[in-house]
Amino acid sequence: xxxxxxxxxxxxxxxxxxxxxxxxxxxxxxxxxxxxxxxxxxxxxxxxxxxxxxxxxxxxxxxxxxxxxxxxxxxxxxxxxxxxxxxxxxxxxxxxxxxxxxxxxxxxxxxxxxxxxxxxxxxxxxxxxxxxxxxxxxxxxxxxxxxxxxxxx
Amino acid sequence: xxxxxxxxxxxxxxxxxxxxxxxxxxxxxxxxxxxxxxxxxxxxxxxxxxxxxxxxxxxxxxxxxxxxxxxxxxxxxxxxxxxxxxxxxxxxxxxxxxxxxxxxxxxxxxxxxxxxxxxxxxxxxxxxxxxxxxxxxxxxxxxxxxxxxxxxxxxxxxxxxxxxxxxxxxxxxxxxxxxxxxxxxxxxxxxxxxxxxxxxxxxxxxxxxxxxxxxxxxxxxxxxxxxxxxxxxxxxxxxxxxxxxxxxxxxxxxxxxxxxxxxxxxxxxxxxxxxxxxxxxxxxxxxxxxxxxxxxxxx
Numbered sequence: 001x002x003x004x005x006x007x008x009x010x011x012x013x014x015x016x017x018x019x020x021x022x023x024x025x026x027x028x029x030x031x032x033x034x035x036x037x038x039x040x041x042x043x044x045x046x047x048x049x050x051x052x053x054x055x056x057x058x059x060x061x062x063x064x065x066x067x068x069x070x071x072x073x074x075x076x077x078x079x080x081x082x083x084x085x086x087x088x089x090x091x092x093x094x095x096x097x098x099x100x101x102x103x104x105x106x107x108x109x110x111x112x113x114x115x116x117x118x119x120x121x122x123x124x125x126x127x128x129x130x131x132x133x134x135x136x137x138x139x140x141x142x143x144x145x146x147x148x149x150x151x152x153x
Numbered sequence: 154x155x156x157x158x159x160x161x162x163x164x165x166x167x168x169x170x171x172x173x174x175x176x177x178x179x180x181x182x183x184x185x186x187x188x189x190x191x192x193x194x195x196x197x198x199x200x201x202x203x204x205x206x207x208x209x210x211x212x213x214x215x216x217x218x219x220x221x222x223x224x225x226x227x228x229x230x231x232x233x234x235x236x237x238x239x240x241x242x243x244x245x246x247x248x249x250x251x252x253x254x255x256x257x258x259x260x261x262x263x264x265x266x267x268x269x270x271x272x273x274x275x276x277x278x279x280x281x282x283x284x285x286x287x288x289x290x291x292x293x294x295x296x297x298x299x300x301x302x303x304x305x306x307x308x309x310x311x312x313x314x315x316x317x318x319x320x321x322x323x324x325x326x327x328x329x330x331x332x333x334x335x336x337x338x339x340x341x342x343x344x345x346x347x348x349x350x351x352x353x354x355x356x357x358x359x360x361x362x363x364x365x366x367x368x369x370x371x372x373x374x375x376x377x378x379x380x381x382x383x384x385x386x387x388x389x390x391x392x393x394x395x396x397x398x399x400x401x402x403x404x405x406x407x408x409x410x411x412x413x414x415x416x417x418x419x420x421x422x423x424x425x426x427x428x429x430x431x432x433x434x435x436x437x438x439x440x441x442x443x444x445x446x447x448x449x450x451x452x
Contacts (some may be wrong), residue, residue, distance in 0.1 A: 007182075017201075025209075032215065
């Protein structure tokens, strides 16, 4: 043992000094590098994990929303087709109603106008007749008058 | 930069550098640079202080560079840390345990790595010339910190001692004590002898194995310290030998080899530290019970 100690110059003071050196290295590395870095890495890991979880949740939500959208689209298509058909039926019915109404109005109007025209014609004929009569009377009167005056002369 | 400065040689005849070429040889031990009362500051210790300073400066610099969105340096450091932690996981097989052991293992790694690499720097060409037994001797200011057995011994002792202290905190003092002086198994002789008569033979053997474990702990210290010291010292010898043979270009590949060896040795030491800490934190009784349960389940 003594020969080993003397050959290698083993000195307990230097051993302690080297142990202290290592202690300093350990403390410095732990306090200034490993601990803060570990903290940073852990926080980042948590954030990444949370991000992945959120992304998974978002993906699930997206899938649900897509499914819902597809289902709603199909429903809406069906509803719109039904509504379109119903509307078309309503429109045809309305058009038919309107056409019938307009035709009826038109017929009535034509009838009324025809009747009115008949009345007007009758009145005009009557007026013309009375006018002709009065003109004829005037002409006769004038002829008589003229013949009378000639006789006087 | 060569200067004649030693404490002991003040009364001796001073020889100027041009009068005699100093010997450049590597000693097994770190050479003293200066003395402070009873304390000898060796070049290896000086290198260790430089290593501590470099690590401290890097740690400070990193601390103020940390951002939530990492920059290049932080990214590199995070990659190293993450890789090292994964490696630690492979040894422990348990992330919680790895997180506890990791700061010590990574500190060991960086301390050894910087010490190994500092020994390779050309700054080792700076030093003092001392009057020795074989004439003038050149003593470099920097010698790889791990090329001194005192450093590796200190690290090995801390590693093995730390593993046992960690074991006490993890599984308790009684269980840790029973790993070495297995009083529990001796007690089982009286309780289990009716059901398992073989316990009379097994228990003393287990007790003896526990005692051998004590020797094993010292063997761990010896193997850790001498492996690291031997590898780094051999590397320095190799470099000096190559530089002595052909001063230019030829030592360069060996320098690269030593850079690699520095990393590998630091890695081996830190992984072994993790292994010892894991063993320290493992509960044999619990493992036995677990194995027994598994066997029953399999049966």
